[in-house]
Amino acid sequence: MGMKISSKANIAAAKSAVEAIKSRFDSVGVEVSSAQHASGHKRTYVSIACPPAHWLALAKWMRFDGGVNHCSMITGVHHPEGGPDKGWEVIAHLMRMPVVDQKPGKALVHDAAKLSGDDVPMEYEVVLTLPQTDTPVVPSVQSIWVGADWNEKETWDLVGIDFEGHEYMMRVLNPHDSPQGFHPLQKQHHLRYHGHNEMYDDAQGFMRLPVDVDKVK
Helix, strand or coil: CCCCCHHHHHHHHHHHHHHHHHHHHHHHHCEEEEEECCCCCCCCEEEEECHHHHHHHHHHHHHHHHCCCCEEEEEEECCCCCCCCCEEEEEEEEEEECCCCCCCCCCCCCCCHHHHHHHCCCEEEEEEEEEECCCEECCCCCCCCHHHHHHHHHHHHHHCCCCEECCCCCCCCCCCCCCCCCCCCCCCCCCCCCCCHHHHCCCCCCCCCCCCCCCCC
16 A cells, blocks of 8 residues: 555544444443554554453454454463452454455555545454463464464463464473473563572573483483
């Protein structure tokens, strides 16, 4: 696209997206509204609070009926002092973009000023709130957006939130032999400079002793 989407088109598209989601998911506790970024171009986006039990249904509807075709980020937050109903959060950032597979010999160029309806790019933020638990888990959307694959692995690796149904979950930033239950962005892990603990704060293993250090060789 060679020009910027107008503020009027952006706001209208956000309003339409909010109404569509409300009409489909309002009865199951999905809360949706439009919000505005505080910086940059201050674009309007769609903000959604979704019960984890309805995340998979919402994600499928967004992808296949709402045209939301790109997952740009999934991350998680640990809230040990958030009360019984808010122990963890999963936040997904998604985009609807007018991108299509190009046919041989063709070069589709969008004119931003002429885009309307579902063709107007739109950003979505989805927040899933989990209660206090030692085993946080939400449904995986790996099969819906290919971009969720790495993001879900990274969130599990660093935060410890599991994604049910994810194929081949694995460590991607910490060493593969990291201790079971070690997820460095959980709030109980102390930083190296405040009560250094080798198990939690030497994730790269530079201070780790060989497993056979005490054996006679």
